[in-house]
Amino acid sequence: MPLRKEKVPVREQDAKERACNFDEVCLGYNEEEAVSEAGRCLHCKNPLCVGGCPVSIHIPEFIAAVKEREFEKAFHIINESSSLPAICGRVCPQESQCEGQCILGKSGDPVAIGKLERFVADWAREHHIMPEKAKEVKDQKVAIVGSGPAGLACAGDLAKMGYQVKIFEALHEPGGVLVYGIPEFRLPKDEVVAPEIENVRRLGVEIETDVIVGKSVTVDELMEEEGFDAVFIGSGAGLPKFMGLPGEQANGVFSANEFLTRNNLMKAFMDYDTPIFHGKKVAVVGGGNVAMDAARTALRLGSQTYIIYRRSEAELPARLEEIHHAKEEGIVFHFLTNPVEILTNEDGWVTGIRCQKMELGEPDASGRRRPIPVEGSEFDIEVDGVIMALGTSPNPLISSTTEGLETDRRHCLVADKEDGATTRPGVFAGGDAVTGAATVILAMGAGKAAAAGIDKYLKKV
Amino acid sequence: MYRIHHVEKLTDTIYKMDVEAPRVAKRCQPGEFVIVRTDEKGERIPLTICDYDREKGCITIVFQVVGQSTEKMKQLKAGDAFKDITGPLGKPSDFVDEDLETLKKKRYILIAGGVGTAPIYPQAKWLHERHIPVDVIIGARSKDLLILTEEMKEVCDHLYIMTDDGSFGEKGVGTDKLDQLVKEQQEHYDRCVAIGPMIMMKFVCLHTKELGIPTTVSLNPIMVDGTGMCGACRVSVGGEVKFACVDGPEFDGHQVDFDQAMKRQQMYKTEEGRRMLEQLEGETHHGGCGQCGGEA
Numbered sequence: 001m002p003l004r005k006e007k008v009p010v011r012e013q014d015a016k017e018r019a020c021n022f023d024e025v026c027l028g029y030n031e032e033e034a035v036s037e038a039g040r041c042l043h044c045k046n047p048l049c050v051g052g053c054p055v056s057i058h059i060p061e062f063i064a065a066v067k068e069r070e071f072e073k074a075f076h077i078i079n080e081s082s083s084l085p086a087i088c089g090r091v092c093p094q095e096s097q098c099e100g101q102c103i104l105g106k107s108g109d110p111v112a113i114g115k116l117e118r119f120v121a122d123w124a125r126e127h128h129i130m131p132e133k134a135k136e137v138k139d140q141k142v143a144i145v146g147s148g149p150a151g152l153a154c155a156g157d158l159a160k161m162g163y164q165v166k167i168f169e170a171l172h173e174p175g176g177v178l179v180y181g182i183p184e185f186r187l188p189k190d191e192v193v194a195p196e197i198e199n200v201r202r203l204g205v206e207i208e209t210d211v212i213v214g215k216s217v218t219v220d221e222l223m224e225e226e227g228f229d230a231v232f233i234g235s236g237a238g239l240p241k242f243m244g245l246p247g248e249q250a251n252g253v254f255s256a257n258e259f260l261t262r263n264n265l266m267k268a269f270m271d272y273d274t275p276i277f278h279g280k281k282v283a284v285v286g287g288g289n290v291a292m293d294a295a296r297t298a299l300r301l302g303s304q305t306y307i308i309y310r311r312s313e314a315e316l317p318a319r320l321e322e323i324h325h326a327k328e329e330g331i332v333f334h335f336l337t338n339p340v341e342i343l344t345n346e347d348g349w350v351t352g353i354r355c356q357k358m359e360l361g362e363p364d365a366s367g368r369r370r371p372i373p374v375e376g377s378e379f380d381i382e383v384d385g386v387i388m389a390l391g392t393s394p395n396p397l398i399s400s401t402t403e404g405l406e407t408d409r410r411h412c413l414v415a416d417k418e419d420g421a422t423t424r425p426g427v428f429a430g431g432d433a434v435t436g437a438a439t440v441i442l443a444m445g446a447g448k449a450a451a452a453g454i455d456k457y458l459k460k461v
Numbered sequence: 462m463y464r465i466h467h468v469e470k471l472t473d474t475i476y477k478m479d480v481e482a483p484r485v486a487k488r489c490q491p492g493e494f495v496i497v498r499t500d501e502k503g504e505r506i507p508l509t510i511c512d513y514d515r516e517k518g519c520i521t522i523v524f525q526v527v528g529q530s531t532e533k534m535k536q537l538k539a540g541d542a543f544k545d546i547t548g549p550l551g552k553p554s555d556f557v558d559e560d561l562e563t564l565k566k567k568r569y570i571l572i573a574g575g576v577g578t579a580p581i582y583p584q585a586k587w588l589h590e591r592h593i594p595v596d597v598i599i600g601a602r603s604k605d606l607l608i609l610t611e612e613m614k615e616v617c618d619h620l621y622i623m624t625d626d627g628s629f630g631e632k633g634v635g636t637d638k639l640d641q642l643v644k645e646q647q648e649h650y651d652r653c654v655a656i657g658p659m660i661m662m663k664f665v666c667l668h669t670k671e672l673g674i675p676t677t678v679s680l681n682p683i684m685v686d687g688t689g690m691c692g693a694c695r696v697s698v699g700g701e702v703k704f705a706c707v708d709g710p711e712f713d714g715h716q717v718d719f720d721q722a723m724k725r726q727q728m729y730k731t732e733e734g735r736r737m738l739e740q741l742e743g744e745t746h747h748g749g750c751g752q753c754g755g756e757a
Binding site: 170171172209210211212215216217238239240242244248249251252254255257258261262266267271272273274275277347348392395397 | 484485488498502503504505529530533544545546547548549550685686688689690691692693695696697702707721724725727728729
């Protein structure tokens with residue numbers, strides 16, 4: 001059979017229609033489409049795609065199973081490496097991971113590995129196929145702090161090894177950024193996230209919500225009083241950054257975290273009690289995935305929406321697919337533009353955002369060309385809402401209440417890259433709490449590595 | 462689920478509840494708060510911890526019915542439960558970590574406004590139990606808005622009650638009493654703690670600044686998560702941006718930008734007011750609140 005250069009296209013909701021609802025944009029493959037796309041895989045002897053996956057899923061094997069229509073087998077193959085495939089298949093930046101390595105990508109489209117993973121996971125859920133519980137039960141207990149991607153991955157792996165695992169979550173729902181950050185139209189909560197977390201519970205993992213480690217209980221108490229033999233800290237990077245601009249405390253200025261939490265976790269877009277701001281014109285400052293999520297959410301709440309980014313389109317850190325979707329939906333991008341002031345009226349509400357044009361200079365430490373302000377280029381954009389999506393940093397609550405836990409200048413926990421071991425024996429860490437804000441799949445990779453590290457540690461104790 | 466052991470109606474609009482929350486009860490200190498959510502669709506609202514029983518694993522919360530969520534809370538009876546209670550949150554009051562011997566040489570004046578009496582209570586109790594001199598002024602619009610006066614009497618050296626209309630105690634506001642104590646009776650206080658509506662705290666601070674008394678206030682801005690992840694509760698203190706939920710809620714009152722904080726409190730007021738009217742009046746609600754575009 002000749003090589004097919006183009007991947008099987010994936011069905012999506014029409015751009016005009018979806019700009020007015022919170023339903024999932026990408027509809028995913030059906031069985032025929034998945035089998036056809038799986039047929040493009042060359043089943044390389046030395047598969048580069050696996051090296052591009054942070055949790056090393058056996059990609060050619062699961063794709064071979066899809067091709068043979070053995071979807072259940074495909075699910076169990078994926079499950080050996082990942083506990084959250086329906087989520088990863090949706091939100092991983094595959095273009096820079098597995099699919100970025102696929103050999104077919106050299107002369108055409110890479111195999112749509114993410115869409116295939118998603119198909120398998122969705123199929124398994126619809127057919128009530130679930131991961132199996134560990135047969136062997138160990139009597140050692142591990143506490144996991146935080147139920148985001150790192151914590152869930154670590155908990156899932158430890159439970160499969162037979163450990164007694166309990167997750168402590170500060171919010172009222174488990175999932176971390178999967179529930180409060182990533183919007184419904186990219187990652188449905190009830191249909192996808194909740195069942196995926198239920199699968200982790202099914203492995204034997206217990207989850208206690210409303211517990212803020214560092215306030216409700218300390219790491220020391222978990223180890224000394226509640227009998228945990230090891231602790232994994234996957235508390236993420238949840239502290240929002242602001243710019244320190246004049247007018248930034250005005251009414252109508254939000255962190256992306258607040259805006260998205262109200263909408264996603266508190267379901268402000270539905271018939272729930274938490275209110276949310278419905279602006280006529282909203283500016284979102286930033287160019288990452290969070291900025292795209294905030295902008296596309298504001299648009300769906302009825303606002304005309306602008307993205308203000310200080311570098312050019314080529315430097316946008318957001319996923320290509322999300323940028324593409326945002327443009328299709330009618331979001332207007334102001335590149336090489338940086339806010340200098342938020343304009344307000346006498347009642348303290350936002351009336352506009354004063355910006356400055358930028359030009360790109362020499363590359364900076366991150367390798368990206370440094371934006372330099374163009375003098376005298378100030379101009380105003382009329383808006384009644386501003387959402388700051390400038391990145392986040394780790395919350396110092398845990399490090400400041402736990403003896404012997406070292407952090408770096410950015411409040412990130414210091415942990416070994418290989419096994420997640422922190423400076424305190426028995427305490428491991430991974431995900432954004434260690435790296436600062438990164439991706440879902442890198443956090444899962446770190447959770448997985450730490451699970452292996454904890455296993456090794458507990459076998460020695 | 463967090464079971465309610467006891468409910469007491471303190472005034473027409475203020476309720477007191479003892480609720481099971483063992484993790485909070487075990488560790489909480491004066492000055493800290495919890496976030497509660499009544500049910501699946503409920504919002505997260507912050508409430509100060511008014512008292513606690515570490516043995517029973519219970520905390521006491523006091524709330525005033527001001528909007529949709531507190532209206533829902535009012536419906537709860539003993540035996541019912543909150544969906545979520547999380548905490549303790551925020552930083553404990555500064556005196557909790559002070560050296561006890563130094564503290565005993567200081568004299569405190571606590572000023573409570575309306576429902577702010579509830580968060581003042583655990584502070585007075587903590588200080589009084591450790592034999593630190595403490596006087597309390599409670600101010601309210603009228604007699605029927607006074608709460609916890611009997612309980613407060615037990616935990617301070619002198620209790621002064623003020624009502625705007627003179628229907629109980631003395632006629633006047635809290636700052637009148639403070640002025641009288643300091644200026645006329647030559648009483649000396651080393652520190653003031655003021656908790657109540659924003660506007661009341663602002664005026665207390667104007668007075669204490671003049672009187673030269675260092676003053677702590679407990680701010681009550683809009684909150685969502687209460688753990689520092691969103692910045693909804695941000696306030697300007699001494700020109701710096703602080704998150705009340707993690708850096709506070711108690712701050713140096715002479716450094717707080719009250720005008721900005723009051724403006725921020727208005728943010729969802731119209732929406733909240735509208736929702737409450739809709740809920741109360743149901744199908745009969747057809748505008749008139751001036752916001753929803755309906756006919757008056």
